[in-house]
Amino acid sequence: MSYVHHVERFYGLPTYNFPPYADPADLPPADAVAWRLHREPYDFEEDADACWQRFTETVELEKVRAIVFGQPWYDGDGGMSDEPLIELSTRLTGLEALFLGDLEDEESMISSIFHCDVGPILAAYPGLRELAIRGGEGLDFPVSGHEALRVLRVESGGLPPEAAEHIAAAQLPSLERLELWLGDENYGGGVTVEQLAPLLTGEGKPALRHLGLQNSFIQDELAAALASATVVPRLTSLSLAMGTLSDEGVEALLQGQPLTHLRELDLSFHFIGDEMMLRIWTALEPAGVRVDLTARQRREPDDWDADGRYIAASE
Incomplete structure (x- = not known):
């Protein structure tokens, strides 16, 4: 799709x-x-x-x-x-x-x-x-802050790391929803978890209720960071969709802080196995969390990429 x-x-x-x-x-x-x-x-x-x-x-x-x-x-x-x-x-x-x-x-x-x-x-x-x-x-997003902005969405096949870092650091006191498609380093992306550190603490964004860190090759690393991130308890929805999330990332979420306060956890377009899909669903759905596990992908390893995972939007 x-x-x-x-x-x-x-x-x-x-x-x-x-x-x-x-x-x-x-x-x-x-x-x-x-x-x-x-x-x-x-x-x-x-x-x-x-x-x-x-x-x-x-x-x-x-x-x-x-x-x-x-x-x-x-x-x-x-x-x-x-x-x-x-x-x-x-x-x-x-x-x-x-x-x-x-x-x-x-x-x-x-x-x-x-x-x-x-x-x-x-x-x-x-x-x-x-x-x-x-x-x-x-x-680029080199602004120290903006008082009124409530929703920020960047759909990218390769979000420049400097722009992502500036967004993470910006003072956006009214921001309620943030969605970033991080993309592929071959198309200008390449942001690291460390560059998103202020965002994971919620610094400068006290009103944030939805966070989407999507469409990247570091979905497992992001899941591991979010497992203990201080921004998570204040969220009502979280998205790690459109990327290379696998069993490793889901295991990190399950071993981390509780997610039962969320209304929705979007993991759609993923590389999660049957057993781990059942585990995350069993852990959260009875608590009222809507877990989106649609669009499971199949690995396509080749001579250039033995891992075989890919993201939803790059070119």
């Missing part, structure tokens, strides 16, 4: 693709949808600059709550310039959510979606509550 697809809802709102040459009378109320700025590949009817200008002239910007940027703002040729968005911060006064890089596999590989330093965007929008980013090439 593909884990990379266009979002149909964002920030609790249905996405609405801003149409070419729309009659303003036919548009929905500005605060009723997540405005999706996107053109299909090879659709030359209107370029990005013209679409952006028409959007800013047609929609009541002060009422816009959420924007989703797709193609061609983000594609394989480079990332979006943040200047037009920052320049409009005095008019986009109600903006609470941004999705950067809403492209599917057919439009661009996830490893080829370029980004930049998101610090200026966060500084320009101190009231932003949700930020979703797809892609990781060139991405």
Whole structure:
């Protein structure tokens, strides 16, 4: 299955693709949808600059709550310039959510979606509550903190270690949900457990209730670290999905601190054996924890990789 697809809802709102040459009378109320700025590949009817200008002239910007940027703002040729968005911060006064890089596999590989330093965007929008980013090439997050951000999601085939380290260290006092796809070092990833240390202690993120450390080759190491991490008792849900989690990682979780306070433990897309799947399910399901063990994978060893494990999204 593909884990990379266009979002149909964002920030609790249905996405609405801003149409070419729309009659303003036919548009929905500005605060009723997540405005999706996107053109299909090879659709030359209107370029990005013209679409952006028409959007800013047609929609009541002060009422816009959420924007989703797709193609061609983000594609394989480079990332979006943040200047037009920052320049409009005095008019986009109600903006609470941004999705950067809403492209599917057919439009661009996830490893080829370029980004930049998101610090200026966060500084320009101190009231932003949700930020979703797809892609990781060139991405950085060098911000000391943000007071309002509640949800941060980074979908990446290779999250740059420096960006992951900055996210882990950032002071985000309102953050409730954090999901990081760490990815493959061959596609720009390679973060270590040590670089995520502040995140495992919960430092600077007192409101955190959901933590997803996903889509990596170090899932067993992460499970071992989370088995004693001080952030875990405050969580209501935890995800180690989409990666190379095996019996070793599950054994570490079972031998570690209790997880029966969780509402959900997502281990989907994994390499766990039958016996260990039964053990983790038996330990947690009777306590009311929903354990997701779907999408078990089979090892595919070859001459280059004797281990044979792989992650859900890399290229």
